[in-house]
Structure formats: structure tokens, C-alpha cells
Amino acid sequence: MADAVFLALAVITIGSAIAALEMRSLIYGSIALMGTLGGVAGFFFLLDAPFVALFQIAVYVGSIAVLILFTVMLVKRELIFKKIEDKRRKFAGIGLMLVFMVALGAVFLDSGIKTITTDEPAPDFRDIGIDFVTYYWPALILMGLILAGSVTGSLVLARREDVENDQRAN
């Protein structure tokens, strides 16, 4: 059975996920998204995966959420506070969400994973390091190349070509 810490984390994570999508201001929405990402990091701590949890905090809460916050600040003021959605679509979306949750939840509750428990110790983070440099080394290099390529690509995409260099200096 779930304990109190788990329940608190679940409430924080799911509540701030709803807040991130439903809050009127995009800035508060992105701060709520930080709460969701931090809550998932808390779940990783509960799952005895401190390395992944710290990676999650460093990458998601530390960089992605701040990047999103800065992008939101580049957008016009009235667009930050304007909600663009129509009512019928909203009800259809809530219906779709409930269908997904009930169907998947029923499948999981009915399946055998309800009985899965473990007494074995959690995988050590040394195993992850060994995995990275032995079996997964080509994937690790590929991941580095993808990261470098995507950052370069996004810089090229966001570059303004209509601004001359001397204007840029001013």
C-alpha cells in the first residue's frame, strides 16, 4: 500500500500538471510545470534511483523549465494571459482523457503487475556507469552528437537574418 510521502508526491505532481495546463498565465503555468518535473524527481528518489533523480533535477528543473520560462517572456504580454480554446473541444478533451485513464487503469489493475513486489536491492549507480561505457557506448556517442546537432540547429533556426551586424552591436 502507498505511504504518506508517495501520496503527497502524487498530489503535487498531478495537481501541478493540471495547473500547468489550466493556469491563465503562461508564466505561472511554467512554474507549475517545474513542480511536476520536481515531483517526478521525487518519485525517482522513492524508486531508489538517486542518480536519475538528480539528473532529472539538473536537466529538467534546472535547464528546460528555465528555458521555457525565458521563451514565455519573449512572447507578447497579451498572448501570455490569453487562453485560446473552445468549449466543445475542451469537453471532448476531458472525455478523451477519462477514456484513456479508465481504460489503461483498468488494464493495469486487471493485469498481473498488481502482485509484483521485490525484496532485492535496487540497481547500483555503478552498474549504470558500466552500462554506459560498455554495452551502450555507441548509443552514448550518438546521443552526444544528437544533442550537439539539435543545439546547433536551434541556434541556426532562431537566428535573425534581417538584422545587420552593426545593428546587432547597437
Place this chain on the structure above:
Amino acid sequence: MTSELIDFTLVSVALLGIGIYGLAVKRNFIRMLFAVEIIINAANLNIVAFGRFLPHSGGQTMALFSIAIAAAEVAVGLSLIIVAYRMYQNVDIADFRSLKG
């Protein structure tokens, strides 16, 4: 550890549902990116939970790969938002129609 695998899976299903709702309803590009982030986090939570209960270190390794690739995806997505905003002065995806036939 007192929580079981099914608890983590149900939280993950709830996050997935919220993300799908956001993708279906919101027309704001930035909010859709929020929804995609929530779905990716639900997947990561599931991967790590199953890796803990098997137990196998592959779950955590895959989650780390997934987090890194998601970071790349967000960087590209945000620069696309900036380019689209510069072109249309709006973040409503209904306005981004120049590729529509």
C-alpha cells in the same frame, strides 16, 4: 519501500491522460510543449519503476537516455516557437497554416 509497482504505474497513467488532454484541447504552441513534457515524464517514471521492480539497471540507463533526448527536443521546439512567433506574431497553432494545402 512500501509503495508497489501498480501505484507508480497509476500515477504514470494519470500524467499520460493529462498530457493527452493538453495536446487535444490547447491551441497554444507553448502549452502543447508543456503537455509533451508531461507525457515524456510519465514514460520515464514508468521505465524507472519497472526497472526497479525487475530489478535491472537497464531501466535507469534508458531513462537517462530519454531525459537527454527530451532536452534536445525541447531546445528545437522552443526555437521553432520563436521562429513561428516572429513570422506570425502569434502562438496560436491555428494561425500556422502556410503548409496547409
